[in-house]
Amino acid sequence: MTTLTSLLDVDVPRPVLDVIARLRELGHATYLVGGCVRDSLRGVHPKDFDVATSALPQQVQGAFRKVIPTGIQHGTVTVLAGSTHVEVTTFRSESEYHDGRRPSAVTFEQDIVKDLSRRDFTINAMAWNPLSHELVDPFKGQEDLKARLVRCVGSAMDRFSEDGLRAMRAVRFAAVLDFRLDPATQAAIPATLPVFRKVAYERVREEFVKLLLSKREAFGLELLAVTGLMEVFLPELARADAEAARLARAAASAAPADVELRLAALLADLVDPQRAEEIGVRLKFPTKTVERVRLFVGHAALERHVGDSDPALRRLLARVGPANVEPLTQVARARIQVREPARLPELEALIARLLALVAAKPPLTGKELTLNGGAIMAALGVGPSPIVGEATRFLVDQVLDEPSRNEPETLKDLLGSWLRARGS
Numbered sequence: 001m002t003t004l005t006s007l008l009d010v011d012v013p014r015p016v017l018d019v020i021a022r023l024r025e026l027g028h029a030t031y032l033v034g035g036c037v038r039d040s041l042r043g044v045h046p047k048d049f050d051v052a053t054s055a056l057p058q059q060v061q062g063a064f065r066k067v068i069p070t071g072i073q074h075g076t077v078t079v080l081a082g083s084t085h086v087e088v089t090t091f092r093s094e095s096e097y098h099d100g101r102r103p104s105a106v107t108f109e110q111d112i113v114k115d116l117s118r119r120d121f122t123i124n125a126m127a128w129n130p131l132s133h134e135l136v137d138p139f140k141g142q143e144d145l146k147a148r149l150v151r152c153v154g155s156a157m158d159r160f161s162e163d164g165l166r167a168m169r170a171v172r173f174a175a176v177l178d179f180r181l182d183p184a185t186q187a188a189i190p191a192t193l194p195v196f197r198k199v200a201y202e203r204v205r206e207e208f209v210k211l212l213l214s215k216r217e218a219f220g221l222e223l224l225a226v227t228g229l230m231e232v233f234l235p236e237l238a239r240a241d242a243e244a245a246r247l248a249r250a251a252a253s254a255a256p257a258d259v260e261l262r263l264a265a266l267l268a269d270l271v272d273p274q275r276a277e278e279i280g281v282r283l284k285f286p287t288k289t290v291e292r293v294r295l296f297v298g299h300a301a302l303e304r305h306v307g308d309s310d311p312a313l314r315r316l317l318a319r320v321g322p323a324n325v326e327p328l329t330q331v332a333r334a335r336i337q338v339r340e341p342a343r344l345p346e347l348e349a350l351i352a353r354l355l356a357l358v359a360a361k362p363p364l365t366g367k368e369l370t371l372n373g374g375a376i377m378a379a380l381g382v383g384p385s386p387i388v389g390e391a392t393r394f395l396v397d398q399v400l401d402e403p404s405r406n407e408p409e410t411l412k413d414l415l416g417s418w419l420r421a422r423g424s
């Protein structure tokens with residue numbers, strides 16, 4: 001697979017080729033770089049094609065009609081070629097690093113090898129000229145691709161000390177590509193954890209999500225734990241005992257490749273909903289994700305409801321929200337598959353009942369009653385007052401028990417008996 005032939009096979013989009021050809025006509029060294037070269041060599045169609053050039057950002061801007069100065073201070077310009085956006089970045093080296101976070105200075109370079117030297121891993125540090133079919137591979141990236149190894153460009157200790165996130169990226173690439181870490185690269189991780197600690201959680205989360213959604217997610221999580229990276233951002237899992245951690249990883253892998261589902265399956269049997277929320281907030285997940293993960297974690301043990309009556313299940317639907325039932329069942333299924341596979345048929349039967357109840361669209365909230373607030377007040381002979389809320393809760397309870405009660409006359413009758421019972 002790892003041959004130049006696979007590079008020749010890749011369909012580089014026409015607009016990308018045109019951008020490279022134009023810059024080359026103007027005399028600028030220009031290449032495809034990074035992930036797209038790596039993936040092409042693996043025989044995988046790249047997600048996006050990044051272009052690197054010796055042209056300065058102003059020269060790139062001058063060479064095309066439509067450009068967006070996306071990250072011009074870092075040398076990145078987006079060229080609009082038809083409907084395609086082509087990111088063109090000037091060759092650069094990054095010298096000084098502050099606190100292992102971000103390079104404090106960017107120097108533009110004329111030599112592609114300088115640009116490749118600042119990249120993280122050998123497999124990510126190759127450049128390809130699709131017009132002349134020249135591959136620039138100064139760090140033996142092809143060899144490492146063949147050996148399925150993630151290896152730092154240069155000294156791993158130095159590279160991880162410059163940017164603490166790279167250690168996490170190494171593990172992420174191992175999980176995504178199903179590669180191993182080169183021993184020296186792996187050995188440098190524990191030693192540079194203090195630098196990793198300084199990395200912003202947003203950046204950690206981005207890599208964590210890619211790892212979580214990868215095919216070798218359980219392997220990636222294990223590697224995060226062994227290297228000490230996990231202790232920094234997810235101590236709840238890092239400190240779990242070996243069997244609990246193994247089950248958590250297996251449950252996450254059994255869930256569909258979706259962040260919320262995998263995260264919930266991972267955490268459901270390790271932490272309570274409150275702690276799940278804290279983890280989501282810590283890792284700066286969007287609020288919606290945090291709330292859903294909290295909810296899924298809180299209700300993941302669906303098998304507890306196997307013996308429940310329909311009214312009890314409708315109350316569960318009311319708490320969870322009908323739209324969340326389907327994803328919740330996926331989390332529940334994933335964890336039971338690894339924890340108690342023998343109970344899977346029972347769970348499936350429960351899931352079928354739950355989904356049938358959802359499909360019947362029963363009234364679950366005050367808003368869905370056939371008596372609105374005004375009608376309830378009229379029936380009670382009162383204006384706005386706390387008793388209206390109480391009455392509404394009573395009626396919701398009645399229709400949760402029996403949805404067919406949700407008829408105005410029936411509800412009025414029920415309200416009458418409720419009032420009389422209160423009076424006495």
Ligand code: ATP
Pocket residue numbers: 033034035036047118119120121124125163165166
């Ligand atoms: P993916 O397919 O997951 O996007 P990618 O290789 O494109 O993989 P990106 O995170 O998009 O990964 O980064 C693009 C390229 O930029 C990498 O291939 C690598 O050469 C370089 N790079 C990205 N982040 C770093 C970093 N922290 N340190 C050094 N080089 C980096």
Ligand code: MG
Pocket residue numbers: 035048
């Ligand atoms: Mg990328």
